[in-house]
Amino acid sequence: METKNIMIVGVGGQGSLLASKLLGRLLVDEGYDVKVSEVHGMSQRGGSVVTYVRFGDKVYSPVIEDGEADFIVSFEKLEAARYADKLKKDGTVIVNTQQIDPMPVIIGAKTYPEDILDTMKEKGVHVDGIDALSLANEAGSSKACNIVLMGRLAKYFDIPVEKWQAAIEKCVKPQFVEINHKAFDLGYNC
């Protein structure tokens, strides 16, 4: 099979590491060759963060380049747009519709382009926007945004839901399994 490419993007501290850990675990269990690439360090301090997940029969490069991403899973609207040029034609953006102002906006040097998702739609991008923060709160923790989005992503794959749920059990501490299972279901079913 041709290599599939998923990007997970957001703001440092939003929990993209758990999302990529879950995906990696699931895809290895499914028997794929997998590469996951993230950059630690400076990018964590509230900066823009990006993780590449690639899987298939044989994966070489750990990074995703322009025009290669099948999916962008974004924890924030602006970050979805920042990486739009990585999308394949007909690629899909799954985006938490939350807005987090970057420092240039906070200090008034720049304005936040609030209609940015519409701009993407006009360019033919399939935008699947969900209020993941509210759903995460409904599940019991605002931190479960990442798993809500993974639930949404699961809709686009043929992998059975039980396999995703099993991967969650392997990736989070026992006391958080229930909240994350619920968050996954809410994302999957919304």
Add this chain to the structure above:
Amino acid sequence: MKELLIGNAAVARGLYDAGCKVISSYPGTPSTEITESFAKFDDAYCEWAPNEKVATEAAFGASLNGKRSSCCMKHVGLNVAADPLFTMSYTGINGGMVICVADDAGMHSSQNEQDSRHYAIASKIPMLEPSDSQEAYDFARAAFDISEEFDTPVLLKMCTRVAHSQSIVETREPLTDTDKEYLKLPQKYIMAPANAIRRHPFVEERTAKITELAETSPLNRVEEGDGSKDFGIITSSTSYQYVKEVFGDTVSVLKLGIINPLPIKLIKDFASKLNKVYVVEELDPIVESHCKNIGVDVVGKDIFSITGEFSQKTISKALGVEDKYSVKLDADIPVRPPMMCAGCPHRGMFYVLSKNKVTVLGDIGCYTLGSAAPLNALDMTLCMGASVSGIHGFNVAGGEETEKNTVCVIGDSTFMHSGVTGLINIAYNQSNSTVIILDNSITGMTGHQQNPTTGYSIKGDPAGKVNLEDLCHSIGINSVRVVDPYNLAECEKVLKEEMAKPEPSVIISRRPCVLLKYVKPKKPLHVNTEKCKSCKRCMKFGCPAISFKDNHAVVDPTLCVGCGVCEQLCAFDAFESEED
């Protein structure tokens, strides 16, 4: 067993399975996780050292006494460790020794983009370069074999992409009984001239022998393409993955795993079957220059950049493969740079420095972010420890005029690393310098590593603890003050007093990093919109929890930790806590 591991964790596992018993390191992105992963093995010794020179010498000592040992660092850390490196090449080792060094092409978290391969060549130490996590594991094991077979330390070179990318690793049976006996061999280990003169020819002969190994070792391999003679590619490390991503198995590739010394015959044979040979390597033209030196005509840096990180796009663009369609948005997307966290204790001190227009020589750590808008508080950042050494020279050059309006800032871990020697120079040569130690009780930027001032070891056990006040006093600084950076008035008063004093002084700005687990956040503040006069004074503070909406300041309750510094800034008492 098959596991998905980041390259650094794979190195740690490879070192451990090869019987490595001692690791001493200083953290530095992108190398830190090697040592952190190794710390999880209970039956091996692991420590954070104050700096890379100390770490390398500690690992050398363990090797001398018969244990397989390692030390890990980022590329600029190897500059600090360069002194022992060059002479360890002469002494060789007893127990195998592997020095892991991680380069940062693209400078994701570094102050420069230097290429560590130069060190391997200059110190005449063999260097291996893995291209994914499986190779990281395999090469870490192979490095120990080469180390002991040829009596040399071995450099294992990582880069950000290999260090921080996860791929599948199949581990093998761990080695046992790798310990050696200590033997007193003065002619081998005492590098005074009489002995060193005899060891230098040994080093040259060793390089010749390892070159022979490089000709035939499976660590270097030719992958035949589809038979086309048009062109082939010589590559290594992560660049190999990009080449394969673009060309798959259609092009002949010479994939190098031993990057120093480089083979001669292998390269000549490979090139002789092809009309054209490209060299694909990040950063400097090391392989390319070698090829040209041995008379093999190759194309490298004429078409591939000497700066930055590569990707499959770099290869396809340079070699004329068609670009993929991609979406182009015509939108002005504001950048989202990293910044100091909400409640970061560094921010209060930087606000005071910025407000008083003080010249600030900076250092390496989270507090480098004090250079960003709106604080714009820094004047210089060079390397670990340079703020303290630098302010002395700055004040010697500027005299009284600069002394009363200049400080340097350095974190607790960086001060331990190489700031203390600069402070000794200030105390010894008595420049009227004011040194601010930003003590947040952890090594912050690299992700919370313990250091000699925290009182805990890498495994979280109680350890020795350096008392900063006592240390400063004992080296001859008489004026040592401690302030709380959440108290702006106190910071400003002490800052002005210490800069005015006609003697060296140290201000310890002390409060633990807000991200530490034991630091419990207070309830978030909110803005009383009737009191807020829209003066925007609080916006000069650069707190990510405060923004300006509908003509009033707004606090984001998910980010605010209730540090209360904004309350001190507001002249109208508009920031209120729940209790108010």
